[in-house]
Amino acid sequence: MKVYQTDKIRNVALIGHGGSGKTTLAEAMLYNAKAIERMGKVEEGTTAADFDPEETKRQISISSAVLPFEWNDKKVNILDTPGYFDFVGEVIASLRVAEGAILVVDASSGVEVGTEKGWEYTSKRDMPRIIFVNKMNRENADFFKVVDQLREMFGVSIAPFQIPMGSGENFNGIINVVDMKAREYIGKACKDVEIPAGYEDRIKPIREMVMEAVAETDDELMMKFFDGEPFTEEEIRNGLRKGVLNGKIVPVLCGAADMNIGVETLVDMMVDYLPSPKDAADLKAEDANGNPVDKKLSADGPFSALVFKTVADPYVGKISIFKVLTGVFTPETALYNVSKDEKEKFGNIFLVRGKKQINVDKVVAGDIAAVAKLQHTVTGDTLSEGKTNFVYSAIQLPEPCISMAIVPKAKGDEEKISGGLHRLLEEDPTFMVEKNSETGDLLVSGQGEVHIEVITKKLASKFGVDVELKDPRLPYRETIKGKAKAEGKHKKQSGGRGQYGHVWIEFEPTYDLSVDMEFVDKIVGGVVPRQFIPAVEKGLREAIKEGVLAGYPVVGIRATLYDGSFHTVDSDEMSFKIAANLSYKKGMKESNPVLLEPIMRLEIVVPEEYMGDVIGDINKKRGRILGMEPKDGKQLVIAEAPLGEMFKYATDLRSMTQARGSFTMKFERYEEAPPMVTEKVIADAQKEE
Numbered sequence: 001m002k003v004y005q006t007d008k009i010r011n012v013a014l015i016g017h018g019g020s021g022k023t024t025l026a027e028a029m030l031y032n033a034k035a036i037e038r039m040g041k042v043e044e045g046t047t048a049a050d051f052d053p054e055e056t057k058r059q060i061s062i063s064s065a066v067l068p069f070e071w072n073d074k075k076v077n078i079l080d081t082p083g084y085f086d087f088v089g090e091v092i093a094s095l096r097v098a099e100g101a102i103l104v105v106d107a108s109s110g111v112e113v114g115t116e117k118g119w120e121y122t123s124k125r126d127m128p129r130i131i132f133v134n135k136m137n138r139e140n141a142d143f144f145k146v147v148d149q150l151r152e153m154f155g156v157s158i159a160p161f162q163i164p165m166g167s168g169e170n171f172n173g174i175i176n177v178v179d180m181k182a183r184e185y186i187g188k189a190c191k192d193v194e195i196p197a198g199y200e201d202r203i204k205p206i207r208e209m210v211m212e213a214v215a216e217t218d219d220e221l222m223m224k225f226f227d228g229e230p231f232t233e234e235e236i237r238n239g240l241r242k243g244v245l246n247g248k249i250v251p252v253l254c255g256a257a258d259m260n261i262g263v264e265t266l267v268d269m270m271v272d273y274l275p276s277p278k279d280a281a282d283l284k285a286e287d288a289n290g291n292p293v294d295k296k297l298s299a300d301g302p303f304s305a306l307v308f309k310t311v312a313d314p315y316v317g318k319i320s321i322f323k324v325l326t327g328v329f330t331p332e333t334a335l336y337n338v339s340k341d342e343k344e345k346f347g348n349i350f351l352v353r354g355k356k357q358i359n360v361d362k363v364v365a366g367d368i369a370a371v372a373k374l375q376h377t378v379t380g381d382t383l384s385e386g387k388t389n390f391v392y393s394a395i396q397l398p399e400p401c402i403s404m405a406i407v408p409k410a411k412g413d414e415e416k417i418s419g420g421l422h423r424l425l426e427e428d429p430t431f432m433v434e435k436n437s438e439t440g441d442l443l444v445s446g447q448g449e450v451h452i453e454v455i456t457k458k459l460a461s462k463f464g465v466d467v468e469l470k471d472p473r474l475p476y477r478e479t480i481k482g483k484a485k486a487e488g489k490h491k492k493q494s495g496g497r498g499q500y501g502h503v504w505i506e507f508e509p510t511y512d513l514s515v516d517m518e519f520v521d522k523i524v525g526g527v528v529p530r531q532f533i534p535a536v537e538k539g540l541r542e543a544i545k546e547g548v549l550a551g552y553p554v555v556g557i558r559a560t561l562y563d564g565s566f567h568t569v570d571s572d573e574m575s576f577k578i579a580a581n582l583s584y585k586k587g588m589k590e591s592n593p594v595l596l597e598p599i600m601r602l603e604i605v606v607p608e609e610y611m612g613d614v615i616g617d618i619n620k621k622r623g624r625i626l627g628m629e630p631k632d633g634k635q636l637v638i639a640e641a642p643l644g645e646m647f648k649y650a651t652d653l654r655s656m657t658q659a660r661g662s663f664t665m666k667f668e669r670y671e672e673a674p675p676m677v678t679e680k681v682i683a684d685a686q687k688e689e
Helices: 022-032 053-058 085-097 113-124 143-154 200-215 219-226 233-245 263-273 414-427 449-463 530-543 573-589 608-620 649-656 675-688
Strands: 009-016 065-071 074-080 100-106 129-134 158-160 162-165 173-176 181-186 189-193 250-254 283-286 292-295 304-313 317-326 335-337 349-353 356-360 368-372 382-385 402-408 432-435 442-446 467-470 477-480 484-492 499-509 517-521 557-565 593-606 624-631 634-642 662-672
Touching: 009 022, 009 085, 009 113, 009 263, 022 065, 022 074, 022 100, 022 129, 022 263, 053 449, 065 349, 074 263, 085 113, 085 304, 085 449, 100 113, 100 263, 113 143, 129 143, 129 263, 143 158, 143 162, 143 250, 158 200, 162 200, 162 250, 200 219, 200 233, 219 233, 233 250, 233 263, 250 263, 304 414, 402 414, 402 449, 402 649, 414 432, 414 442, 414 449, 442 449, 449 467, 477 499, 484 573, 499 530, 499 573, 517 530, 530 557, 530 573, 557 573, 593 608, 593 649, 593 675, 608 624, 608 634, 608 649, 649 662
Parallel strands: 009 074, 009 100, 100 129, 129 250, 158 250, 517 557
Antiparallel strands: 065 074, 162 173, 173 181, 181 189, 283 292, 304 317, 304 382, 317 368, 335 382, 349 356, 349 368, 402 442, 402 467, 432 442, 477 593, 484 499, 499 557, 593 634, 593 662, 624 634
């Protein structure tokens, strides 16, 4: 593949709902560009984009794929992104390096949640886009109904450039209302034909819609439009490109990717109407203090790039995929990781097309390339030619919202799990791994149950370690509600020097659960010698690590040492530690011990129509609604609920709101658990013992 200059490059993300046909569309584009010899199929696992074993097994895209091809003396880098919401991080990272997007919509399903989300993501970035209504050959396909839905949902910028000839099994071509040409597909061939009779009534209102959109891009064109003068072909083309680039026009095209109908026209439009990297807005960069720095994408000046994707390959090693943002990258470039302040060594420079690697000698600003085995580099890092005084702003990825405990199936695999997860973290920064020091659980947190499941499958396939997923153990606490005085006496005589420690301690609640124990020394007259009082406190502090109900740490107690006795020869620190422990066990049991559960604060953002379901569900989960307020056209619900009820909330909320809702959750405080929960936790603890 030859080297292309910045203005000849198009970086285009394919986005949309899962199952809308993005991967098949990418496959048809590659086939038409002669980048592949035959079109693969998602169902057979033979596409260029979906090559991961989990993708072929599940028949869904799990990670984004970069698919470069050449078209009419230009280079197109397609970024085929997953439609499944658990892998939204891949979409966000791809949109960061794309200048334009194709929003793929299923002609029989219409506007779905993934369509709305894709529109939302591209709107936030002011990204020019084209909508492709796919699967026109399916039963119930209705192009005009989809266009009405799109206009109703997204407004008057929606402008259909084509109408279909036929639909369902009779779909055989498209009519372009801009240049008033029809294209008919017979077998694998496509030919220009006269517009068949009977389509005039369909074409007229849609062509007027497009001409009005063209008129709105320029004052002179608006005057011409009102005077009823026709536009020239050049005026139409220039007006449309201007409108697409500033987001005032969103062209709607149609086709059937699996039959390769309408795909060539779509690629022509991508190349003609979507921006090159040269047209892109200024780059987001910041200095060491986080202040914005002005940077413009340009082939001039020293090399710099942003790593937007990492692939953990057990054979090749780590592959870092990046977009060159300034300068030119060659094998002679002295590579430096600015984010980590480390020099990097690299071998070949290559382009990736799915899993295929194409070696190149030079990559110009605006293009996407990859290198292998960078030691310090991860997704989001800035690479440059020598040290610089700026980094490109981090890719804003979503926080994990569901956690599971990961358990090895075979003993001794803990180290392999840790190493494998560390490698997968380099590939996918949207999950987190944490060892809970209290419960001992190794927790994997991700975007959804499928996301975590895929991580465990990759552990098995890439790193040969089989694991199971379990609900995490909850970090309960214990405290007391009553008062009790308890004696602790340790006396041991076994020949030679004996052991003697004797204390009286009063236990009571402090009602401050942020402090585990307050120790009070009220010894008078030296009944417990000064040197042994620290040992009493130490014994108590060791003892409160395990409560008397279910073995959970104790908080919110006051222990007052007020009496005791000692032996001049046999007393020592150890004896008083043991005596304190004995007093603790008796005193806690008599002080009305209770179990505390963690309470989380939730901020849930949902469309208005789901409010009733969401509030009802929070109430069922023993939660409390604290308040509601409007936020970005949706409703923000602020609530509290016990953590024990919230493990699968990401899944519950997704199903309740058709994936339109989102939430964040953080620890708020501990509260007394209800008797039903307490009984179960105690029973489970006894079973474990």
